[in-house]
Amino acid sequence: MDDFRRWYEERRDEIVAWRRDLHAHPELAFEETRTAAFVAERLNAWGLEVHTGVARTGVVAVLPGGQAPAIGLRADMDALPIEEANSFAHVSRHPGRMHACGHDGHTTMLLAAARYLAEHHARVGPPPGPIRFVFQPAEENEGGGRRMVEEGLFERFPMQSVFAMHNMPGLEVGRFMVRGGPVAAGFDTFDIVIGAPGGHAAMPAEGGDAVTAAAALALNLQTIVPRHVDANEAAILAVTRIHGGSAYNVLPDEMRLAGSVRWFNPKVRDEIRRRIEMQCAGLAQAYGVAASLTYQLRYPSVINAEAPAALAARAAVDVVGPERVATEFPPLMGSEDFAFLLERNPGAYLLLGNGSGEGGCLLHNPHFDFNDEAIGHGAALWVALCRRFFDEAQAG
Template structure:
């Protein structure tokens, strides 16, 4: 493994930063302390710093030795509304809020790269360090874009990275094409006619129709999608009735659609409505489907993925870089950046996920041992993309 020596020498300092952020988690658009820590450190390194981008985001701009292209590197800063049950000294000091997804580590790795690049400037062009708020479902990326991010910071390409428990520490996963799914939420209201449970023939049962809809919705995946394409339809809520002896008037269902391509995303929405219409006609109920836009699919561009592969292999060797790594059906708002510019989102191994150390788990903790590797990856990526 070829971690940059100067970054490896700062491993303890990076760990201290990471654990400080972990101990003081902040939810979406509330990352005031974290943003101040990031901005202060960028300014200390002599990096041009912009605060309050997309409400609580921070952007640093570092120019190299000569003019050239512009690369964006993005890390997310927000925590999750989860009560941490770890007992180590740097556990969350805020009840009901913790860094359960590793954004504390993402922020620290990018800061480590910024520190090194500010000292060396071994590149032409410009590096834009993007510390984004509100990734966890609140849309910090579109908030930054709406705040004229691309007009103010005209990057030619943009890159992201996420830790992945279960992948060995010292490894990377790089995927050309779709790497994470679109996720759209839906709410469904089934309306029938209430009746006494002893006299069901006098009513129109929305529970029976809703139950059939739960089953029929899975035919969207099993019978209308190419088996080689990925889609997930999950109905996660079903609420109806208040009494043991009464058939209710309404049933309420909710869930998510997850797809890896824009085309399949639109097809899934349309097919869900068609299935609902068919169930409504069969059972004599009315069904209203409301689909709420979620994050689009995260789709890496091939040339940028190849550069990421080269940067990772320069550090850990080809055998430790999984090329065409299997996509995840989770979602990422980095997708919004990739809708505007070429780029790539990669995985960095966080080590075993034993003992609950998995994403969005109350026992999760970022592996401090990979901080120097992640920071070194960012540096090597910059040096390749902005070659002197």
């Protein structure tokens, strides 16, 4: 990897400037028009075959190669609807939007790898097989990965394995984590509307009490996982919103609850959903209210295929050495729509250290900033992974 490191250090300031430019101009799901243009302009300049408008605002670039199987590398591009609280020069220029999850860094790492690989193979000849660079829109809640798959990503751009990488605050820069099997949880949402006649707070017996029913339901829902899910299965049910009421002396006619469910085993998800439905039915009978449930299936769990995960681990060792690569760790309860790609095509999802301290706070935090020191490690991983992929494929 010495050749890549020299190449990167010569261009480090320019590449970091890309990341900071993207951070300063965040765009929400399926609105990544400036980001997509930024990406496509550079990919075109480096001589790659560029396809825009994939899943509306996505970009796919291809470095053509020989007859070996193709590899796919994916980065997400969208930001979050959060008001940024930072004060550095590259702070978000758009009120209410910021890159609070590091997708600006993910995009930059893949751009850097694409440029190096394009320049390298322009000198030494095409790679043994095609390399597909996938810049995906709308990872945050809106399922851009699902839309890419539904619009024929793998039919238009076949690949033997597909890989993605996410930064990990709290993990030292220069460390990687990758394992086979479950890596990130599935994610569903629920909305419950509780209806009652409503009325004067002094006469609750006449108007029903949606507030008390909502409070009871919020508590009862929290018993589902510890009492009805096997202790060996990982799952979380979280009530995250309770809304209703407008005055001190009025019993509202409606209360709204909402929350999320995290899971790895689809059978566990189905049981949790069934139990929520039972709680709603029981609530209606016990409190004399109506309870309507809307349960949405959002993201499946991220399941790494064993062989691609092992390949990614070997590539990470090539970059940082064996002592800085973890292959045994508990799955994360966060979710990631790269799961839709892995449902259709084998591959692996990696984590790289984003460090701690300033800029290393929790994801989705208004003070978050991607650590620029991680860019070189992530780009190096993509380069090493392509080399490993083709070397091992040719070796049989």
